[in-house]
Structure formats: C-alpha cells, structure tokens
Amino acid sequence: xxxxxxxxxxxxxxxxxxxxxxxxxxxxxxxxxxxxxxxxxxxxxxxxxxxxxxxxxxxxxxxxxxxxxxxxxxxxxxxxxxxxxxxxxxxxxxxxxxxxxxxxxxxxxxxxxxxxxxxxxxxxxxxxxxxxxxxxxxxxxxxxxxxxxxxxxxxxxxxxxxxxxxxxxxxxxxxxxxxxxxxxxxxxxxxxxxxxxxxxx
Ligand SMILES: C[S@@+](CC[C@H](N)C(=O)[O-])C[C@H]1O[C@@H](n2cnc3c(N)ncnc32)[C@H](O)[C@@H]1O
Numbered sequence: 218x219x220x221x222x223x224x225x226x227x228x229x230x231x232x233x234x235x236x237x238x239x240x241x242x243x244x245x246x247x248x249x250x251x252x253x254x255x256x257x258x259x260x261x262x263x264x265x266x267x268x269x270x271x272x273x274x275x276x277x278x279x280x281x282x283x284x285x286x287x288x289x290x291x292x293x294x295x296x297x298x299x300x301x302x303x304x305x306x307x308x309x310x311x312x313x314x315x316x317x318x319x320x321x322x323x324x325x326x327x328x329x330x331x332x333x334x335x336x337x338x339x340x341x342x343x344x345x346x347x348x349x350x351x352x353x354x355x356x357x358x359x360x361x362x363x364x365x366x367x368x369x370x371x372x373x374x375x376x377x378x379x380x381x382x383x384x385x386x387x388x389x390x391x392x393x394x395x396x397x398x399x400x401x402x403x404x405x406x407x408x409x410x411x412x413x414x415x416x417x418x
Pocket of ligand 1: 282324330
C-alpha cells in the first residue's frame, strides 16, 4: 500500500534517515553476526537504509525493492556510488528472486503497509537461504491504539483492518520455520517492535 502525502514527506525527511542510522539499524546489527554477503531490503524507501546497511554489514551485493517508483528513483539518485547495489520496483508479496537467494532480509517499517502481510513473510522465508536472517523493525496494531500512535493513526494511511498484532507476526514467522527473537519499546509513547528471525531449513 502506497504512502499518503503526509507519510511520504515524513519518510523523505532527513530526520527519518537520522533515526534509521543512529537508533534502528545499530540495534538490529547487534542482533546479527554481520556475516551476510547477499542482502535484500524490502520497502527500501529513499535509500537511507542502503547506506546504513553498507556501513554496518559491508555486503557483497545489495538489492532494495519498493512498490513506489518515486522511492526507487530517489534511492537510485541518493545511493548511486554503493558497490553492487541495485534498486528495483517490486512487491514484497511476490518477489521475483529464486528460492534461497539472500543471506539477510531487512525490514525497516514496511510490513505494516502490506494488507496480505502473511504473503510478505512467506516471500521473505522463501528467498532466504537456510540459516539466513530476517531483521525487522515494524509497527503492529498496538502502535496505533496507544500514546502518540492514536493521533498518527488519523493522518497515516495503513491497512488497519488487516494489520498484525506483534504476537501474530511472531507466530506467523514461527509457523513458516523461523527461530524468532523480539524486543519492543515505546519511546515518547510510540510503540514498536524489532527482532531477528533465523530460517531453520
Ligand atoms: C513507512 S515506509 C518505510 C521506508 C523505509 N524502509 C524507511 O524506513 O524509511 C514504507 C515503504 O514500504 C513501501 N511499500 C509498501 N507496500 C509495499 C509492498 N507491498 N512491497 C514493497 N514495498 C512496499 C512503501 O512504498 C514505502 O516506501
């Protein structure tokens, strides 16, 4: 589901890049052994995540996909010099990569945009190699029913009727065959969760 104009502005703002670089990405990196060579970022947005991923993981190959062609154009412009980085339009619920392509899949706040989020997680599982990692930072139903999530719910377009609770997200990952570790937090009353899932087979 594409972002509305308010969220589009919020996601293409230097503040978003700052939060991703200094808050979200380092704590995901701490959950990982950092050995991934082939990395897929789903919903890569403006490309700020790509630059952080190169700094923290030094991948041999990176692919960023996003449903929104405007974001892909921005990402290409802003991340041009990254070695072996590719940005392409794509839908996380129907990825065009063969089975077992990636060592690591990164999710910086995208799966809550996807009405059929179970299909998205299944695609993450399919395209990961056995032993591969899914590192995620996302916003479940709980985000929008408390604290500052309540006013944000009125201004951002998300598929609230189909959205997952944190436990549903974890249960789905386990059912797919992941070993899962999660954490959650509410700085400034903004509930969110993050974690690591390892593909067992
Ligand atoms: C909240 S933004 C996050 C962008 C970026 N990851 C960040 O953290 O700044 C969600 C992104 O997911 C993309 N998106 C939404 N649905 C998608 C889908 N089905 N497949 C791929 N990308 C999708 C949107 O276009 C948007 O760029």
